[in-house]
Amino acid sequence: MIINAATLDAMFKGFKTLYTTAALDAPSQASEVAMTVTSAARDETYNWLGQFPQMREWVGDERVIRQLEAHGFTITNRKFESTISIGRDDIADDRLGVFSPVIQSMGYEAAIHPDHVVFGLLAAGFATECYDGQSFFDTEHPVVDEDGPVTDADGRQMAYASRAPLNKANHEAARTAMQRQVFDKGRPLGIKPTVLVVPPELEGAAMRLLNTEHVDGGNSNEWKGTAKPIVTPFLNAA
Numbered sequence: 001m002i003i004n005a006a007t008l009d010a011m012f013k014g015f016k017t018l019y020t021t022a023a024l025d026a027p028s029q030a031s032e033v034a035m036t037v038t039s040a041a042r043d044e045t046y047n048w049l050g051q052f053p054q055m056r057e058w059v060g061d062e063r064v065i066r067q068l069e070a071h072g073f074t075i076t077n078r079k080f081e082s083t084i085s086i087g088r089d090d091i092a093d094d095r096l097g098v099f100s101p102v103i104q105s106m107g108y109e110a111a112i113h114p115d116h117v118v119f120g121l122l123a124a125g126f127a128t129e130c131y132d133g134q135s136f137f138d139t140e141h142p143v144v145d146e147d148g149p150v151t152d153a154d155g156r157q158m159a160y161a162s163r164a165p166l167n168k169a170n171h172e173a174a175r176t177a178m179q180r181q182v183f184d185k186g187r188p189l190g191i192k193p194t195v196l197v198v199p200p201e202l203e204g205a206a207m208r209l210l211n212t213e214h215v216d217g218g219n220s221n222e223w224k225g226t227a228k229p230i231v232t233p234f235l236n237a238a
Helices: 005-025 088-092 096-123 168-179 200-211
Strands: 043-049 070-076 195-198 228-231
Touching: 005 088, 005 096, 088 096, 195 200, 200 228
Parallel strands: 195 228
Antiparallel strands: 043 070
8 A cells, every 4th residue: 555645544534434433332321320511621610509499489579588508529630542553564555454443442442431430430439528528428418318317128327329239128228318318408309210320240130120020929019110220340349
């Protein structure tokens, strides 16, 4: 192959197509549990306000003005890259097909990289500090169940995620804990759990819990269809 601008342009276009196709076909699941927010700076400070006041009947001519409590946290952006080199002789000898699987792998890895990050953080949520100094999954956040923490089937406190065995009783306790979460002034958040994230080791248990029509010798499974199971190898089973 004669190496010139035209042949290099064709090579890059071919590699780009392979890369993009592999990236689009990659089974990324990060968007199921995380929201994407654009950033235009090295550090981003995300400010949010406390509970918006509940609606009240307007009686008389005066409005009741309430102060909102400000919260916030700062995230420093990180850069990621993966680079390979292709020798001039390989291009000249038209051996580019040898590199196709590598380019496809690069597209795949780029697409699932958010899964590495998001589910890795989810797994570390019991030991990673949140904006208030508590662990991300914790029963002592300022925004907690107004009646106190809910316990699992063994009497252990439940946070926003569970380390308890995956069974009907603990699934029910975790859903109850999430749905009883309140704003910082005590009004319910209105959370409705929609996904159950598990590692590969618990795929069978999750499928039986959420997809099986009958359990326990023919009894109806009341939890069938209550959440979508997400099985990811990037979540620790611990």
